Amino acid sequence: MLTSKINTPMIVKLIAKDWHLYKKFMLGYCALGVIAAGIMTLPTDFSFHLGVVVLITVLIGASAHVLFASIVIEKKESQLSFIMGLPINVTDYALSKLLGGIAIYLTCWLPIVLVTLLIFTFSPIPNGLIPMLILCALEILVGTVLLLSVGITSGSEAVTIVTMVIINLLFNVFLFAVVRLEGIHLHMAAETAVFNQTVMSLIGAGVLIILLIIAVTTYIKSRKVCFL
Amino acid sequence: MNEFAIQLHNVSKHFNYFDLKNIDLALPTGQIMGFVGANGAGKSTTIRIIMGLMQADSGDVTVLGQSQPQMQTQIKHNVGFSSEEMRLYGAKNLGWHMQFIKSIYPGWDDAYAKELLQRFDLNLEQNIKQFSKGQHIKAQLLLVLARKPRLLVLDEPTTGLDPVARQEVNNELALILKDEERTVLFSSHNTADVEKISDQITFIDRGSIFDSNDKETFLENWRRLQLELPSDQPLLPIGNIVQVEQQGRLAAVITNKFTADIVQAYQAQNIKVLAVESLSLEEIFLANVNLRRQGER
Numbered sequence: 001m002l003t004s005k006i007n008t009p010m011i012v013k014l015i016a017k018d019w020h021l022y023k024k025f026m027l028g029y030c031a032l033g034v035i036a037a038g039i040m041t042l043p044t045d046f047s048f049h050l051g052v053v054v055l056i057t058v059l060i061g062a063s064a065h066v067l068f069a070s071i072v073i074e075k076k077e078s079q080l081s082f083i084m085g086l087p088i089n090v091t092d093y094a095l096s097k098l099l100g101g102i103a104i105y106l107t108c109w110l111p112i113v114l115v116t117l118l119i120f121t122f123s124p125i126p127n128g129l130i131p132m133l134i135l136c137a138l139e140i141l142v143g144t145v146l147l148l149s150v151g152i153t154s155g156s157e158a159v160t161i162v163t164m165v166i167i168n169l170l171f172n173v174f175l176f177a178v179v180r181l182e183g184i185h186l187h188m189a190a191e192t193a194v195f196n197q198t199v200m201s202l203i204g205a206g207v208l209i210i211l212l213i214i215a216v217t218t219y220i221k222s223r224k225v226c227f228l
Numbered sequence: 229m230n231e232f233a234i235q236l237h238n239v240s241k242h243f244n245y246f247d248l249k250n251i252d253l254a255l256p257t258g259q260i261m262g263f264v265g266a267n268g269a270g271k272s273t274t275i276r277i278i279m280g281l282m283q284a285d286s287g288d289v290t291v292l293g294q295s296q297p298q299m300q301t302q303i304k305h306n307v308g309f310s311s312e313e314m315r316l317y318g319a320k321n322l323g324w325h326m327q328f329i330k331s332i333y334p335g336w337d338d339a340y341a342k343e344l345l346q347r348f349d350l351n352l353e354q355n356i357k358q359f360s361k362g363q364h365i366k367a368q369l370l371l372v373l374a375r376k377p378r379l380l381v382l383d384e385p386t387t388g389l390d391p392v393a394r395q396e397v398n399n400e401l402a403l404i405l406k407d408e409e410r411t412v413l414f415s416s417h418n419t420a421d422v423e424k425i426s427d428q429i430t431f432i433d434r435g436s437i438f439d440s441n442d443k444e445t446f447l448e449n450w451r452r453l454q455l456e457l458p459s460d461q462p463l464l465p466i467g468n469i470v471q472v473e474q475q476g477r478l479a480a481v482i483t484n485k486f487t488a489d490i491v492q493a494y495q496a497q498n499i500k501v502l503a504v505e506s507l508s509l510e511e512i513f514l515a516n517v518n519l520r521r522q523g524e525r
Contacts, residue, residue, distance in 0.1 A: 007301055010332065013328070013331055013332060017328055020324070021317060077315055077318075078315040079316065079317055081314040082314045084279075084281055085279065085307075085309035085310070085314070086332060087301050087302070087305045087332065088301060088304075089300055089301050226280060226282050228281050
């Protein structure tokens, strides 16, 4: 039961508050991501693989940071009690954490992905890898949204950590599965990026999953009348 | 304006190991109510229900004329809430918190905030994590007071403070609350804190409110009589005597409804009334809790 209408100005204020709290970290991750993308362009296989590992680590690290700082630690350190006293309801809080978490994460995800795409385009790295790069980054973004949702709906540190471990394991499964798809691996070494039906379907599925997670989380939290 | 800022009628909440039972509470507008109970008595649960943070299993809750928790967002625009467990963001300074709260509450009073800043001796630029517990509580109070709420709900604001910091906070709070017409619900297990500030006192124990009255009535009604008996035979309680302690021919009795008739009744039994003493709120609370718990047995 949605007891009162969504308080959009308060949601915006709460998101701005979180941005003020975590912007330095996000800018730090952003810089690290760009450095990782730079390492990938160095003319050895080792540097390329190192760059990939660092890039993925930075994207996953930023995701965990947003989740833990804005949801888990806020609850653990009783700052949530301070927020609960403000003129908001459970849905306002959930939306601020979910949409705000995504927006804050995108402030490092988006520049890192764009810079990496640019580096791929203007370096000897085959452009055929670009769809794979986008799919990997999108999978990490989907994982982040799912983690934020689990953190918000469960309110449990343990459940959130276990979910994070599972999602990270699934990322490896995702990599293996996607690379085995014909529509992907046949074009990875190509000079130009190929956005065929397989790639577009996977991108579409990722976006749909994100929208679905947002809708389900909002629905679940809107049925809760009180914070406690 | 509503006659009552807070009204709870027959409110109950069940937990696995604790029940809040049939709470009836009415706080008239403009009054300061001390909500007193031991740890785990149900003060914080009641306050969470009042604030709309927790839903009661049954009963009605009205705050500033609106139903909780359905109207929690609207209600919280006019309520300043601070609790012992509440923490501000350690990495940010008080100035940042003040800007954040000011952006939410249009009633924020800059001049008053500045005055409180000086009165509480707080540094605007200092990060919250560098504050002592007393400073942290003062910062919280500043944030709720400067928004000029119609109702102030303070859940154990001085718990965990050292005696010096507690006295400091209490003195400031007493001054501030006397400044203006405010409705305040102030919970504490420390009766001395409550006695200093409150007009009304409500006692809660084991999930039930068992006594509620204005402070003067409590202090008038509850008295200790020092008696000298004609013999060391056990003194039998009369009328409204709720506690008897006897050592030989000397006895101390406590009444919860003192009148001159009690003195006359003892004198008629050839018992000498050596003194009639007022009780502190702590003594009243303890005697009241004991009386209630004896009644439960």
